[in-house]
Amino acid sequence: MSELNKKEVFVVADNILSPLGKTTAENFAKLKESISSVNQHHNTNISPLPFFASLFEKDEQFVKAGEHNYTKFEQLLIASIADALNGSGVDVRDKKTVLIISSTKGNISLLENQPMSEELKDRISLSTSADLVAAHFGFQNKPIVVSNACISGVLGVITAKRLLGTGQYEHAVVAGADVISKFILSGFQSFQALSPARCRPFDKSHDGLNLGEGAGTVILSTNEKHAQNIKLKGGSVSNDANHISGPSRTGQELAGAVKNALQDAELSIAQIDFISAHGTATVYNDEMEANAIAISGLQKTPLNSLKGYYGHTLGAAGLIESIISIQCVKQGLLIPTIGFKEPASEDKVTVCAEPTRIKAVNFLKTASGFGGCNAAVVFGK
Known part of the structure; x- marks a missing residue:
C-alpha cells in the first residue's frame, strides 16, 4: 500500500x-x-x-x-x-x-x-x-x-x-x-x-x-x-456511461464504486453495519441502487434513506446524510426510512422502517446523479 x-x-x-x-x-x-x-x-x-x-x-x-x-x-x-x-x-x-x-x-x-x-x-x-x-x-x-x-x-x-x-x-x-x-x-x-x-x-x-x-x-x-474521532476510511467514484439522465440498467457501476471504496477502507462487506443510501424515491434510481447493493453482497445489511425528511438537497445531500449517519454510529440508533411500508425490490435491500438500536462501527454512504455519476464512501470508528 x-x-x-x-x-x-x-x-x-x-x-x-x-x-x-x-x-x-x-x-x-x-x-x-x-x-x-x-x-x-x-x-x-x-x-x-x-x-x-x-x-x-x-x-x-x-x-x-x-x-x-x-x-x-x-x-x-x-x-x-x-x-x-x-x-x-x-x-x-x-x-x-x-x-x-x-x-x-x-x-x-x-x-x-x-x-x-x-x-x-x-x-x-x-x-x-x-x-x-x-x-x-x-x-x-x-x-x-x-x-x-x-x-x-x-x-x-x-x-x-x-x-x-x-x-x-x-x-x-x-x-x-x-x-x-x-x-x-x-x-x-x-x-x-x-x-x-x-x-x-x-x-x-x-x-x-x-x-x-x-x-x-x-x-x-x-x-x-483527533484519533479518537470517527474516521473517513475510504471512497471511490464511477460512471455509468449510460445516459445523461437515466441511471444504469444494471447497477454494476455503482457496485464497482462500492467495491473500490471498501478496498480503499480495507474492509469487507461483513464489516459494514448499515448503508445510508441515495434513495431518491424515483423508480429508476431506487431500482438501480437496489441492484447495486445486491451485486455488492450487501442485501442483508440495514439500509435507510433520509430523503423523506429533507427532500433531495442536491449538492448538500451527501454531506447532510453522512453527518446524520455519523450521529447514528455515535448514538447507536439507526434512523428509519420515513414513508417506507412495502419493498419495491424484494430480497435486494433490507430497508430500515423503524428506529433501530444498533452497535455500529462502520457505515457505507452511496450517491448517484445525472450523467451517470456514482460515489461511495465509508466512515467508521
Whole structure:
C-alpha cells in the first residue's frame, strides 16, 4: 500500500443547516422524533402548481447584514461553516487548511430576474461564491469547487481525503449547499421526476422525489490529536456511461464504486453495519441502487434513506446524510426510512422502517446523479 493511502483522516466537527434545525444536534433530535421538513408549498414564484419540498422560511436570513450582499446560497455556506468551525480548533488561516465547496446549481436563480451580462456571468459562477466564502473566513488557499450533479457532496469528501493523503494539507473544510428556485424545480418537473406527495424511498408505491434546501459542513483532519474521532476510511467514484439522465440498467457501476471504496477502507462487506443510501424515491434510481447493493453482497445489511425528511438537497445531500449517519454510529440508533411500508425490490435491500438500536462501527454512504455519476464512501470508528 502507498504512503498516500496510509494517512488516517478523522472527522473533527460538522454542521447541518436545514429547515429542521441550524445545528447537527437539532437536526438529529428532529429525526429521532420522525419529524420531516417536507411539506406542500404554494409558491407561485417557484411553481404555478403546488409542490412538496423542504424549504426555509421566505426571506429568512442566515448571516447578519454587512458590507457584502451575500446571496441565500452563500449565506447558507457561511452559516454552516461558521458553526462547524466554532470550537473545532482548526485555523482557517493556516496554509495547511483547504476549503472545498460542493453544489449543483449555486446562484443559478439569479438568471431568473436579471438580464444576461458579463457581470451576471461572473456572479453566478460557483468559483465567485467560493472566493467570497473563503474571503469571509480568511482562508489562505484558493478554494476548490466540486460540482458533479448529485454526488457533489460525497465527491467533495473523497476529494478532501485524497488531498489530505498527499500531505499537502492537514485540515479540510468541506461544505455543500443548494437552494430551490424556479429554474431547478422546473427542470425536475420536465423530467416528471417529482412526487405529488411526500416521497417514499424504496417503497412499492414510490413515484418520484421531493427537492430540499440545506447546507452541510464536515471538517476533516490528519492530525493525530483527533484519533479518537470517527474516521473517513475510504471512497471511490464511477460512471455509468449510460445516459445523461437515466441511471444504469444494471447497477454494476455503482457496485464497482462500492467495491473500490471498501478496498480503499480495507474492509469487507461483513464489516459494514448499515448503508445510508441515495434513495431518491424515483423508480429508476431506487431500482438501480437496489441492484447495486445486491451485486455488492450487501442485501442483508440495514439500509435507510433520509430523503423523506429533507427532500433531495442536491449538492448538500451527501454531506447532510453522512453527518446524520455519523450521529447514528455515535448514538447507536439507526434512523428509519420515513414513508417506507412495502419493498419495491424484494430480497435486494433490507430497508430500515423503524428506529433501530444498533452497535455500529462502520457505515457505507452511496450517491448517484445525472450523467451517470456514482460515489461511495465509508466512515467508521
